[in-house]
Amino acid sequence: MKTDTLNLRKQFQLDGIIKLPQFIPKKELKIIQQTLLSDLKHLNIYSANKVLSKTLQGMSPFQQIVKLSQSVQKPKSLDFIFSMIYERVITKLSTFPINPTVESQLLLSLPHQGHWSMETLNWHVDISAQKFQGIQVFLLIDDVQPRGGATMVLCGSHHLTQRPSLHSLRNIISEQSQGEVFLLDQQRVTIQELYGSAGDIYLMDMRLLHSPSINTTKHLRMMATSRFFVKSY
Template structure:
C-alpha cells in the first residue's frame, strides 16, 4: 500500500518512483523474452552490438504482448494503481508495451524540442484521469534513452483542458504555454544541448503559474517502476550510451464516476 507521503508526491509532481515494485528476476526474464523476439524477428542480438541499429517500419510488439509475455506485471502493478485511482480503472488488454531505444554513440544528447505530448487530452472531474506505468527491464542510466517527463506539468494541462470546456489538443496546449511563458518557448524553440541550459531544465526548473516545473529523466534498474499522471508532458529521448534502453509502458485509465440519473 502506498504511504500518504507517496500519494502526496504523486499529486504534486505527477510522478512516483517505486523501486523494485517488480522482482528483478521477473523483469530480467521479461527482458530476455524481449531480446529473443528482437533476435528472431529483427536480427538484433543482445550479444552483438553491431546489430543494434534502429528498426525501421513495423516492429510487431503486439504479437509478443498478445502472447502474454508481460502479463505478469498485473500482479505487481495493480495494488499501487488502485491506491491512486481507486477500484474503478481499466486494465490494459495486454500488459507491457515495449519501449526499446538502441544506442546512437554519434549523437549528442539533448532535450528534444519537438514531439512533447500528453497521453490524456480529456479533462476529467478528478485530477488523475489515469496513469502510465513505466517498468524497467534493464538498467537505464542518465542520457541512456529514458523518457523525459516535465514534473508538475499535469497541473497546467489539466487546467487548460478545464478552461477549454473539456478537451484541448496537445499542439494547442503547447502553443498557449509557449505564448505565456518563456520557459516553454525556449524549450520548444530548439533542442537543449548546452550544459548551462541543461541545468536550467534538468536541475533548476522554474515556477510557472504557481507550479514548480522540472524536466526529469526516467532512470532505474530492472524491476523499478515509475507511475506517471496521464496529463504530464513528456517526450522520447536519445540514447547516447552503449546499452539499449528497455522498458515497458502501460496505459491505465480511471473509469469516470457515472453521471447521476
C-alpha cells in the first residue's frame, strides 16, 4: 500500500476525519451549482442572494436545512460523484469492508441566519454504537466560508468511552477555540469547521460528535453528504 494511503488511514483513525482538498474538479460542480440555484428560484425560495420564502425565514437555521433538503431535487450526478469517491478513497481508507450503496442528501443553508454562536449547537451522533460503523462524506459543491453554515465536528470524539450530555458539552465547547486541543473525558479533542473550496471533500467516522452551524455570511451554503456503512454479514 502506498505511503500516502497509510498516512491518511493513520490520521483518520486518530482524528476521525480527513480533508482532501480539490478532490473534485470545480468545473464538474458548475452544472450542479446552476441546477440548485435554478431550482431554488423556481420554488420561490432563494434568488439573486435574497431569501424569498417567508416561511423558511421563520424557521430556525437547523429546521431550514431539513426543509431545503426535502424541497430541492437532488441532482443525479451527485450520486455518481459519491460512487467515484467510494471507489477511489473509501475502499482504501477503511480497514473494514464498506457497502458501496450511496445514501446521499443535500446540505443547503440560507444566508444571514443570525449571529454566530457555538453555545446553541446541536451536538449529536447519527449512530449510537461504539464500534466503527462507516464513513460519512461531505462534499463542498461551492466555496464555503468560515461561519458560513458548514458542519462542525469534534475531532477525536470517536475515542470517547462515554459521551457527555448535550448541556455539559455546550458549556465545555463554548469556552474553546477552533483548532485548540482540549481534554474531554481524558481524550484529546479539537473543534473543526468543515469549510473550504468547491471540490473539497471531508471523510468522517460516523461516531464523531458533530453539529449543523449558523450561516452568518451573505452566501448560500451548498454542500452534500453521503453515508457508507460497514457491510453486515
